[in-house]
Amino acid sequence: MALVEIRDVYKSFQRDSQRIDVFTGLTLDIEAGSFTALMGPSGSGKSTLLNLIAGLDKPTRGLVSVGGKHVSEMTPGQLAAWRARNIGFVFQSFNLLPVLTAYQNVELPLLLTKLSGQDRTERVKIALDVVGLADRADHYPRQLSGGQEQRTAIARAIVADPTVMLLDEPTGQLDAKSSQEVLTLLQRLNNEFTKTIVIVTHDAHAAERAKMTLHLEKGDLIEKRAAVAGAAR
Amino acid sequence: MKYLRLVVANLGRHKLRTILTILSVALALFLFASLRSVTTTLAATAQFGGARRLVTLNATGLVFPLPLAYGNRIKAMPHVTGLSWANWFGGKYGDGKRFFANFAVDAESYLAMYPEIVMPEDQRQAFLKDRTGAIIGRRLLTQFGWKLGQNVTLQGTIFPGDWTFTIDGVYTPTDPAIGDDVLIFHHDYFDERIGRAGIAGWYIVEIDDPARAPAIAKSIDDMFRNSSSPTKTGTEREFQASFATMWGNVSFLMSTIGLAVVFAILLVTANAMMMSARERTGEIAVLKTVGFSDRLLFALVMVEAGALALTGAVLGLGGAKLLYPAISFNGAGFLPGFTVTTSTLILGVLVAVGLMLASGLVPALRAARLPVVQALRHVE
Amino acid sequence: MIPIVYNVRSVVQRPVSTALTALGVGLVVAVFIGMLALANGFRAALAKTGSDRNVVVLRKGADSELSSGLGRDVVSIIAASPHVAIGADNRPLVSPEVYVLIPLAKSFDTSQVANVVVRGVSDQVWTVRSNVTVTEGQRPASGRAEVCVGSRLVQRFPHTGIGQTLHFGGRDWTVTCHFSAAGSAFESEIWGENEQFMPVFRGEVFQSITFRLKDPAAFDDAQRALQDDKRMTVDAHRESAFYAQQSQLLGNILSFLAVVITGIMAVGAVFGAINTMYAAIASRAPEIGVLLTLGFRPTSVLVSFLAESAIIAAIGGILGCLFALPLNGIVTSTTNWSSFSEIAFSFRVTPQLLVAGLIFAVVMGVLGGFFPALRAARLQVVQALR
Numbered sequence: 001m002a003l004v005e006i007r008d009v010y011k012s013f014q015r016d017s018q019r020i021d022v023f024t025g026l027t028l029d030i031e032a033g034s035f036t037a038l039m040g041p042s043g044s045g046k047s048t049l050l051n052l053i054a055g056l057d058k059p060t061r062g063l064v065s066v067g068g069k070h071v072s073e074m075t076p077g078q079l080a081a082w083r084a085r086n087i088g089f090v091f092q093s094f095n096l097l098p099v100l101t102a103y104q105n106v107e108l109p110l111l112l113t114k115l116s117g118q119d120r121t122e123r124v125k126i127a128l129d130v131v132g133l134a135d136r137a138d139h140y141p142r143q144l145s146g147g148q149e150q151r152t153a154i155a156r157a158i159v160a161d162p163t164v165m166l167l168d169e170p171t172g173q174l175d176a177k178s179s180q181e182v183l184t185l186l187q188r189l190n191n192e193f194t195k196t197i198v199i200v201t202h203d204a205h206a207a208e209r210a211k212m213t214l215h216l217e218k219g220d221l222i223e224k225r226a227a228v229a230g231a232a233r
Numbered sequence: 234m235k236y237l238r239l240v241v242a243n244l245g246r247h248k249l250r251t252i253l254t255i256l257s258v259a260l261a262l263f264l265f266a267s268l269r270s271v272t273t274t275l276a277a278t279a280q281f282g283g284a285r286r287l288v289t290l291n292a293t294g295l296v297f298p299l300p301l302a303y304g305n306r307i308k309a310m311p312h313v314t315g316l317s318w319a320n321w322f323g324g325k326y327g328d329g330k331r332f333f334a335n336f337a338v339d340a341e342s343y344l345a346m347y348p349e350i351v352m353p354e355d356q357r358q359a360f361l362k363d364r365t366g367a368i369i370g371r372r373l374l375t376q377f378g379w380k381l382g383q384n385v386t387l388q389g390t391i392f393p394g395d396w397t398f399t400i401d402g403v404y405t406p407t408d409p410a411i412g413d414d415v416l417i418f419h420h421d422y423f424d425e426r427i428g429r430a431g432i433a434g435w436y437i438v439e440i441d442d443p444a445r446a447p448a449i450a451k452s453i454d455d456m457f458r459n460s461s462s463p464t465k466t467g468t469e470r471e472f473q474a475s476f477a478t479m480w481g482n483v484s485f486l487m488s489t490i491g492l493a494v495v496f497a498i499l500l501v502t503a504n505a506m507m508m509s510a511r512e513r514t515g516e517i518a519v520l521k522t523v524g525f526s527d528r529l530l531f532a533l534v535m536v537e538a539g540a541l542a543l544t545g546a547v548l549g550l551g552g553a554k555l556l557y558p559a560i561s562f563n564g565a566g567f568l569p570g571f572t573v574t575t576s577t578l579i580l581g582v583l584v585a586v587g588l589m590l591a592s593g594l595v596p597a598l599r600a601a602r603l604p605v606v607q608a609l610r611h612v613e
Numbered sequence: 614m615i616p617i618v619y620n621v622r623s624v625v626q627r628p629v630s631t632a633l634t635a636l637g638v639g640l641v642v643a644v645f646i647g648m649l650a651l652a653n654g655f656r657a658a659l660a661k662t663g664s665d666r667n668v669v670v671l672r673k674g675a676d677s678e679l680s681s682g683l684g685r686d687v688v689s690i691i692a693a694s695p696h697v698a699i700g701a702d703n704r705p706l707v708s709p710e711v712y713v714l715i716p717l718a719k720s721f722d723t724s725q726v727a728n729v730v731v732r733g734v735s736d737q738v739w740t741v742r743s744n745v746t747v748t749e750g751q752r753p754a755s756g757r758a759e760v761c762v763g764s765r766l767v768q769r770f771p772h773t774g775i776g777q778t779l780h781f782g783g784r785d786w787t788v789t790c791h792f793s794a795a796g797s798a799f800e801s802e803i804w805g806e807n808e809q810f811m812p813v814f815r816g817e818v819f820q821s822i823t824f825r826l827k828d829p830a831a832f833d834d835a836q837r838a839l840q841d842d843k844r845m846t847v848d849a850h851r852e853s854a855f856y857a858q859q860s861q862l863l864g865n866i867l868s869f870l871a872v873v874i875t876g877i878m879a880v881g882a883v884f885g886a887i888n889t890m891y892a893a894i895a896s897r898a899p900e901i902g903v904l905l906t907l908g909f910r911p912t913s914v915l916v917s918f919l920a921e922s923a924i925i926a927a928i929g930g931i932l933g934c935l936f937a938l939p940l941n942g943i944v945t946s947t948t949n950w951s952s953f954s955e956i957a958f959s960f961r962v963t964p965q966l967l968v969a970g971l972i973f974a975v976v977m978g979v980l981g982g983f984f985p986a987l988r989a990a991r992l993q994v995v996q997a998l999r
Binding site for chain 3: 257264313341478482486498503567
């Protein structure tokens with residue numbers, strides 16, 4: 001059983017009076033421990049797929065399951081709790097709350113658990129350490145560079161030890177150097193800590209760092225290519 | 234509790250806005266408490282006065298005097314344990330701009346009937362012995378800068394001429410019903426100077442049992458019903474209450490203004506809350522993605538509104554409660570015993586809670602119902 | 614100059630925020646106008662009570678009619694004075710008057726008692742006080758226990774209809790007419806013949822003497838003549854000044870309250886305006902950047918945003934005026950502590966008050982918008998466009 005199973009999923013949106021069909025019977029798997037890049041032109045449904053996996057959206061038809069749980073059938077209340085424990089999400093921008101420090105931002109998912117203050121502190125420290133920002137814990141987002149902001153967001157995404165990490169164009173607004181930092185970090189998370197990672201990206205270089213690339217076009221999976229270098233499968 | 238930091242951080246996002254909003258709430262609740270206290274104070278004055286003392290007036294109107302001869306007849310009635318009389322003098326001091334009550338009394342009997350008038354024994358004795366002496370309430374010391382032992386001259390308005398008195402005593406009333414800004418002098422002296430003995434402005438009758446008040450009042454009035462000056466007798470409390478009603482619609486007016494004030498402030502607070510909420514749709518979407526439930530976000534927004542409202546309430550209500558006693562405010566004599574009562578404070582807190590609900594509800598619902606996917610699309 | 618249309622459109626685009634701020638300002642203005650209208654009405658009632666052409670004579674030192682007492686001899690002296698106008702019937706226009714307060718229970722709540730003025734007048738009074746007219750019924754006949762009731766008392770006290778009987782002073786009095794007096798304090802009084810009232814109340818004593826001046830410009834001479842006259846000890850006041858002065862205490866209290874209460878409210882409203890403007894400017898930073906890039910000067914930006922704040926406040930001001938207008942003419946009553954008598958008066962919303970309200974609103978808007986507008990003007994293009 002794959003970690004993430006998309007089974008015959010249909011998804012349409014109503015935009016004004018038009019109905020837009022994003023997926024018409026999509027089926028794909030994402031294995032545990034994989035590092036997958038989702039690529040494709042605009043409108044191919046990449047971000048929508050991410051949202052479906054995270055339970056932020058429901059398919060019109062079909063099944064989405066993550067770690068054996070039928071995400072597409074859970075209630076909003078169940079989804080919120082489930083998401084807190086199982087999903088780490090990183091956006092292209094606006095990840096961090098500007099009124100909180102890096103530390104406090106990373107701590108957010110842990111507030112939803114029953115962990116004590118001490119336990120929370122420990123985990124946050126570890127997460128910040130992993131992303132290399134332990135010395136920036138008390139800085140506010142406006143005091144961090146773009147790359148540091150994204151790494152903080154990644155720290156928040158891993159602090160609760162989620163089942164799968166989903167990143168939507170994480171390097172979209174970063175310069176080349178910061179992009180490299182982020183991607184190296186992601187590779188490390190996947191190799192050393194066996195995190196399952198799915199990233200949506202336009203950037204071919206980013207896709208290269210992943211172990212598997214899925215190409216979507218008009219809602220269909222048209223190609224599946226394993227990475228050339230260091231492919232584990 | 235662990236979410237408190239989030240709430241506080243959000244409030245600190247725009248410190249100026251938060252401070253201004255809290256101050257607005259504080260100002261409004263200060264006004265509210267002040268206005269309501271006018272109403273409660275006036276209502277309280279209607280409760281002043283004991284039921285053990287009756288006041289007998291001329292039935293034709295309180296500006297008409299009664300013959301002094303009535304005194305002995307009333308005193309002889311059963312259940313009457315004390316009798317005194319007084320006459321409104323209405324004198325002015327200096328330019329007369331600052332009004333204060335002054336009247337002539339039958340000193341010994343009057344002081345005996347009003348144990349609430351408290352002053353050192355030596356001052357009391359000095360006054361009783363001094364025909365042109367006077368005793369004054371404490372407030373007059375500061376109001377006019379008078380001193381014990383000083384001579385003061387009043388201009389008579391009803392009884393013309395210059396009237397000079399020696400301040401023999403300064404009293405402190407133990408009951409707000411007794412004004413602390415009154416000047417009292419001797420009826421003998423009054424009679425002597427107007428050259429017309431034999432009139433009393435009103436009688437104060439002390440009875441043994443308050444429950445008998447209505448019956449005794451009726452007996453007194455019956456006794457004089459067919460004479461040249463029929464009387465109207467009632468308890469001291471009824472007498473005070475009739476003064477309270479003379480304010481007419483003022484209480485109502487104050488309440489109405491109070492309502493307008495509260496409503497205005499609601500608008501200001503709601504506006505501030507909604508502005509904050511609107512600016513944070515992106516963040517709320519992110520929090521939902523992290524796993525914060527709709528319910529939790531709803532609660533967080535409400536708590537934020539509540540923090541604003543309650544801080545303002547503490548400042549405004551607390552400020553009112555502390556200010557007025559500190560400046561000994563009594564509305565230039567018209568609002569004796571002015572104080573912010575507990576019921577006003579509770580009402581103020583309820584208003585603050587209502588404020589929280591009304592201003593926080595819409596933003597909280599919006600946050601709870603925010604469709605994450607759409608919001609994220611705007612964010613990206 | 615940045616075209617005003619930009620501000621108007623921006624304001625329209627955030628309807629809720631604008632509406633809330635405007636409403637807040639509106640309420641403050643409404644309370645402001647309402648309270649001053651109350652003070653106005655009270656003062657007006659008393660001011661209209663007196664005429665510049667009449668003189669009121671009281672005993673020297675008395676500050677109100679209640680505390681005054683004049684004998685018949687004084688009446689004769691004054692009636693013979695050359696300063697007194699002579700009527701068409703060749704009699705001096707003099708009205709010696711008895712003034713007392715009687716307790717009357719109110720219609721809607723008989724436990725509430727008000728001290729009502731009962732004035733004993735001479736038959737000349739209807740000429741001396743030219744603003745008084747009988748609206749219904751016949752004047753009281755001489756020698757009879759009859760009274761005329763002022764229009765403001767009629768609804769509020771029982772037994773005041775024509776033909777009904779009032780009981781006070783130990784006697785019954787038949788109501789024969791109602792009178793109005795141009796909204797002045799007299800409308801809260803009961804009038805009857807002075808000779809009828811004297812034996813009932815205070816004996817052979819009048820409280821005041823009112824007469825028409827032969828020459829209104831000669832008041833000072835008349836006053837000096839009467840006050841210097843050794844045969845009597847009196848004070849003479851111009852009637853208008855006398856009643857105006859009676860309104861001072863309560864009028865001042867009402868005005869003071871109006872200023873304090875609306876002052877505090879205004880501060881709150883200004884805070885609200887400040888918040889609104891700061892938020893508006895923050896969200897429009899890019900637009901401001903564009904304007905600056907296009908070549909508009911910072912001063913123009915400042916003025917533009919000040920104008921916007923003023924516009925919103927002005928809308929609020931208009932709302933406030935609309936809220937306050939219905940108050941005009943509403944009758945209320947209270948005790949005038951200067952004379953201890955009950956007086957009924959109406960709210961008076963004047964055009965001046967409305968204009969004052971609007972100006973007040975705009976001032977609040979300008980105050981509220983000042984610092985935010987300053988910040989807008991100081992925005993650097995680079996910051997704004999980020």
